[in-house]
Amino acid sequence: MALPVGIDFEFRKLIMDVHIGSDKIKYCYQCNRCTDNCPVASVANPFYENVFDPRLIVLGTLLGYKDVVMMLAGTKSAIIPWGCTVCDTCDTVCPQAIEVTEIIALAKNVTTGAGLAPDNIVAQAKTVFESGKAIPSQPAIERRREQLGLPGVVTPDVNEVQTLLKAVGADKKL
Ligand code: SF4
Ligand code: SF4
Incomplete structure (x- = not known):
């Protein structure tokens, strides 16, 4: 799947501001522990065209790749970011104490605002x-x-x- 590369600085600022008013998200070093331990990713990825990948969501939002999040959400078979059950496992295992679920909640809100909610x-x-x-x-x-x-x-x-x-x-x- 080819991903768009346009950076949306407003979206990036929104993430930074909303993320508990902290800048912890920028310390994500893409270790993949969130995805490795995500129960949804472990069962859903073999069945969906677009993978459910919390690490990718963090990366996309951190870089301001709004289109990545929006496009994935707007794709018929996509479960990103809606597959997240807010179980909080990713938050618990993240070595950088990043609240991944907060980021995903924001992604849900942005996609809903754009009329792309399933x-x-x-x-x-x-x-x-x-x-x-x-x-x-x-x-x-x-x-x-x-x-x-x-x-x-x-x-x-x-x-x-x-x-x-x-x-x-x-x-x-x-
Ligand atoms: S576990 Fe934390 S540091 Fe590792 S990829 Fe996920 S969000 Fe980034
Ligand atoms: S909160 Fe969502 S993204 Fe995080 S581990 Fe649970 S289902 Fe996966």
Whole structure:
């Protein structure tokens, strides 16, 4: 896969500023421990056209290669950066104490802002916005809980959830 080489300095600054206000990211020496220990990379890479590679994401963002992150996110078969389950393993094993998951979260936000989030992610976010829950209540679930003697699921305050999401501008992205 040929990667574009344009450097986006604004994107690079965004990464530097957001990365816990520190410059730790620049001490990444590409040792690959994050990718070697990533559970998603270990199972997903053989099946996807574009590899899921946290080390590559760190490198791409550090260098300001916004197009790399955007292009990968916008590719139909890509799971970058959306394959990340935020398990935090990469943060734990990084010898330079770089918060890789923070970088990936930012990459998700930037790609969402550009309208490149996968359809299933957008649909899931809409569900949360409309119902206050990732999985809306269903009669079958309620019946099963009742059979098992479990208490009913508390209905969330949708207005409260929407107020929070609007405060961070999530409603405009959906
Ligand atoms: S483990 Fe840390 S230093 Fe090593 S490649 Fe990943 S982010 Fe860079
Ligand atoms: S937080 Fe994401 S990138 Fe890091 S190890 Fe877990 S799945 Fe992989």
